[in-house]
Amino acid sequence: xxxxxxxxxxxxxxxxxxxxxxxxxxxxxxxxxxxxxxxxxxxxxxxxxxxxxxxxxxxxxxxxxxxxxxxxxxxxxxxxxxxxxxxxxxxxxxxxxxxxxxxxxxxxxxxxxxxxxxxxxxxxxxxxxxxxxxxxxxxxxxxxxxxxxxxxxxxxxxxxxxxxxxxxxxxxxxxxxxxxxxxxxxxxxxxxxxxxxxxxxxxxxxxxxxxxxxxxxxxxxxxxxxxxxxxxxxxxxxxxxxxxxxxxxxxxxxxxxxxxxxxxxxxxxxxxxxxxxxxxxxxxxxxxxxxxxxxxxxxxxx
Amino acid sequence: xxxxxxxxxxxxxxxxxxxxxxxxxxxxxxxxxxxxxxxxxxxxxxxxxxxxxxxxxxxxxxxxxxxxxxxxxxxxxxxxxxxxxxxxxxxxxxxxxxxxxxxxxxxxxxxxxxxxxxxxxxxxxxxxxxxxxxxxxxxxxxxxxxxxxxxxxxxxxxxxxxxxxxxxxxxxxxxxxxxxxxxxxxxxxxxxxxxxxxxxxxxxxxxxxxxxxxxxxxxxxxxxxxxxxxxxxxxxxxxxxxxxxxxxxxxxxxxxxxxxxxxxxxxxxxxxxxxxxxxxxxxxxxxxxxxxxxxxxxxxxxxxxxxxxxxxxxxxxxxxxxxxxxxxxxxxxxxxxxxxxxxxxx
Ligand SMILES: Cc1cc2nc3c(=O)[nH]c(=O)nc-3n(C[C@H](O)[C@H](O)[C@H](O)COP(=O)(O)OP(=O)(O)OC[C@H]3O[C@@H](n4cnc5c(N)ncnc54)[C@H](O)[C@@H]3O)c2cc1C
Ligand code: SF4
Ligand code: SF4
Ligand code: FES
Numbered sequence: 001x002x003x004x005x006x007x008x009x010x011x012x013x014x015x016x017x018x019x020x021x022x023x024x025x026x027x028x029x030x031x032x033x034x035x036x037x038x039x040x041x042x043x044x045x046x047x048x049x050x051x052x053x054x055x056x057x058x059x060x061x062x063x064x065x066x067x068x069x070x071x072x073x074x075x076x077x078x079x080x081x082x083x084x085x086x087x088x089x090x091x092x093x094x095x096x097x098x099x100x101x102x103x104x105x106x107x108x109x110x111x112x113x114x115x116x117x118x119x120x121x122x123x124x125x126x127x128x129x130x131x132x133x134x135x136x137x138x139x140x141x142x143x144x145x146x147x148x149x150x151x152x153x154x155x156x157x158x159x160x161x162x163x164x165x166x167x168x169x170x171x172x173x174x175x176x177x178x179x180x181x182x183x184x185x186x187x188x189x190x191x192x193x194x195x196x197x198x199x200x201x202x203x204x205x206x207x208x209x210x211x212x213x214x215x216x217x218x219x220x221x222x223x224x225x226x227x228x229x230x231x232x233x234x235x236x237x238x239x240x241x242x243x244x245x246x247x248x249x250x251x252x253x254x255x256x257x258x259x260x261x262x263x264x265x266x267x268x269x270x271x272x273x274x275x276x277x278x279x280x281x282x283x284x285x286x287x288x289x290x291x292x293x294x295x296x297x298x299x300x301x302x
Numbered sequence: 303x304x305x306x307x308x309x310x311x312x313x314x315x316x317x318x319x320x321x322x323x324x325x326x327x328x329x330x331x332x333x334x335x336x337x338x339x340x341x342x343x344x345x346x347x348x349x350x351x352x353x354x355x356x357x358x359x360x361x362x363x364x365x366x367x368x369x370x371x372x373x374x375x376x377x378x379x380x381x382x383x384x385x386x387x388x389x390x391x392x393x394x395x396x397x398x399x400x401x402x403x404x405x406x407x408x409x410x411x412x413x414x415x416x417x418x419x420x421x422x423x424x425x426x427x428x429x430x431x432x433x434x435x436x437x438x439x440x441x442x443x444x445x446x447x448x449x450x451x452x453x454x455x456x457x458x459x460x461x462x463x464x465x466x467x468x469x470x471x472x473x474x475x476x477x478x479x480x481x482x483x484x485x486x487x488x489x490x491x492x493x494x495x496x497x498x499x500x501x502x503x504x505x506x507x508x509x510x511x512x513x514x515x516x517x518x519x520x521x522x523x524x525x526x527x528x529x530x531x532x533x534x535x536x537x538x539x540x541x542x543x544x545x546x547x548x549x550x551x552x553x554x555x556x557x558x559x560x561x562x563x564x565x566x567x568x569x570x571x572x573x574x575x576x577x578x579x580x581x582x583x584x585x586x587x588x589x590x591x592x593x594x595x596x597x598x599x600x601x602x603x604x605x606x607x608x609x610x611x612x613x614x615x616x617x618x619x620x621x622x623x624x625x626x627x628x629x630x631x632x633x634x635x636x637x638x639x640x641x642x643x644x645x646x647x648x
Contacts, residue, residue, distance in 0.1 A: 004323045004483050005395035010428040026419045028427070032375045032389055032570065078378040078385045079568040081559045104586035119385065265585050267557045270421035274554035275575075275582065277601070278591075280609020285420065299527060299604070 022124050034121030035061050045182050052099045062095025068129035069154035070289040074269045076121035081107045084266040086151035100150035126269035128289040130155045135231040139168040145236025149182045151261050152235040171198045174216035178209045217247050227252030233259045245292045255293035262288050304475040306489040307496050316487045317350050320397050328399040329357040355400050359443040363550030368429050375570045391428040399436045404620040406437050406460050407453040408550030437463040442510050445623035449511035453620035472500040523608040531641040536595040538631040543576030545625035551618045577602050
């Protein structure tokens with residue numbers, strides 16, 4: 001007697017044989033498959049943060065991998081775990097990405113101990129992005145607090161690379177102390193570009209600090225805005241973006257022209273584990289980038 | 303849909319055919335509760351006599367055969383700093399006999415999330431497609447409110463669906479696979495009498511449900527977001543997560559990395575989680591987005607009766623009442639929903 005049921009082999013589905021591409025959400029794929037990527041350089045930024053430059057090992061995968069500023073990847077260190085990290089580099093380098101990672105626990109801890117040449121797994125990119133296309137022809141405010149410069153660096157680089165598409169560009173960055181400033185070796189470069197206004201502020205100065213001391217909103221007060229022709233991207237802890245957005249709103253910038261990036265616990269990046277839910281919104285699918293109006297309407301968002 | 307009539311003797315033959323061929327999962331009595339009421343679970347069975355199709359409900363849902371409590375997503379082998387990844391999907395065919403309408407509806411809801419058009423899960427789809435499902439009609443279980451949430455009737459998502467007409471089964475056929483397997487035993491076309499008897503049974507079942515007002519819940523969840531009802535119930539909650547474990551539609555999970563003793567292999571293991579656990583929404587640095595029981599309990603209902611409705615036009619809950627039965631603190635959906643409605647009326 002023949003068997004009643006013929007086994008169904010999902011790996012024989014033609015879609016499963018297609019090259020892995022997370023940009024196509026709708027296609028059946030090996031969702032646990034990773035892009036094997038090599039850490040090519042590690043750049044210490046502060047005591048707590050390091051910049052990791054990674055390259056996808058496989059040439060064809062490298063060609064196919066593309067992302068938009070604001071998106072994140074799941075970084076897996078086999079044997080240790082998998083964590084969401086925003087991409088910190090410009091989208092124009094194919095298959096090459098930079099991640100700015102703060103030492104915070106198990107996975108970030110082992111990453112801080114690894115050396116050049118180590119191979120990690122990447123899944124992604126996932127999530128929404130800052131709508132840079134829509135911002136063309138407008139003034140741009142790029143505002144970061146603390147580690148928020150990590151996700152903001154992708155749109156900063158993207159805007160700089162396409163500087164002619166925009167009117168005034170302001171980059172404002174604030175941290176608690178001078179030794180917490182990220183990417184300080186780049187300010188000089190960004191500031192030298194004519195027509196980019198970079199301002200850095202700290203809450204508490206030290207002997208060597210010559211710049212302004214205060215809150216990020218102090219920097220904002222000095223900028224004259226044309227609110228209806230301005231877009232703002234704000235990355236930082238909720239208390240910080242709440243104040244900044246409230247200030248900008250008072251200045252007359254519509255809430256749907258301000259964008260923030262939210263952080264939640266994440267275990268899949270694909271709307272399956274529910275760990276990232278805000279109310280009933282999946283941060284990994286509908287976010288991490290939201291406009292401020294949406295954030296105001298999310299239950300339990302801030 | 304095609305319908306056939308299957309005699310009880312032929313039904314036994316049919317089940318034995320399955321038993322000889324594949325792994326069969328069916329409701330099986332596993333004991334009695336303190337009041338002497340039989341307890342059932344969906345378990346692998348070897349003989350027809352082990353199956354009890356007259357069961358009222360099972361303590362656990364059948365979700366474990368589609369979303370196992372622990373599942374190995376991938377393994378990694380290490381060789382001199384180089385690692386290699388292997389992924390396996392479960393393919394062995396399996397038959398589940400005797401699922402009730404609510405549990406089949408629960409699978410249809412899981413299909414929407416896990417086999418829909420946003421990142422379909424090959425792990426789930428492989429198990430789903432390799433599972434042959436035979437459902438069965440039954441009188442409402444104690445506490446169940448499946449009718450209120452539209453889950454008492456099921457029109458697809460199964461292969462065969464039985465309605466007991468005393469000396470025979472009325473069989474609805476919903477797949478070619480079901481049709482072919484059924485052809486191995488003697489069946490006949492339904493007569494007018496069969497059809498009438500079938501409709502009588504359906505009417506009898508439908509008439510026994512207690513009403514529960516749920517249609518306004520999506521809106522109510524927003525209005526009553528700050529309601530005292532959440533605190534009242536959450537104060538009793540033990541954060542044990544049992545409600546999510548037994549629920550046929552809860553699918554949240556966590557990931558755990560397991561390393562073998564010799565450090566030669568690691569596995570990425572998915573483990574079902576519960577939004578009632580303290581660390582569900584905790585992130586590095588210790589910040590917890592839902593530190594208190596009240597917000598966690600509310601979140602579970604919010605997801606089921608608001609979030610899911612927003613996404614798919616139907617609640618996630620199928621009204622099986624398993625969460626209410628299992629809860630040691632006496633927290634249950636009918637009382638919570640009832641309280642919300644009362645507060646809203648006032
Ligand atoms: C969209 C997004 C972008 C992020 N971008 C960056 C970035 O650019 N740079 C950076 O340093 N950090 C970033 N984070 C935070 C980073 O993911 C956490 O610091 C990291 O998960 C901590 O992992 P761990 O194993 O070291 O910590 P542990 O405390 O040991 O965490 C154990 C597990 O919990 C989960 N988890 C813990 N905290 C978080 C968290 N905050 N978010 C999500 N999952 C968490 C992870 O699965 C982690 O493996 C981002 C988080 C999100 C959601
Ligand atoms: S089963 Fe009851 S006590 Fe346990 S987490 Fe659920 S509601 Fe709380
Ligand atoms: S929430 Fe409770 S009643 Fe609803 S499907 Fe889950 S276990 Fe059943
Ligand atoms: S990260 Fe898993 S659902 Fe969003």
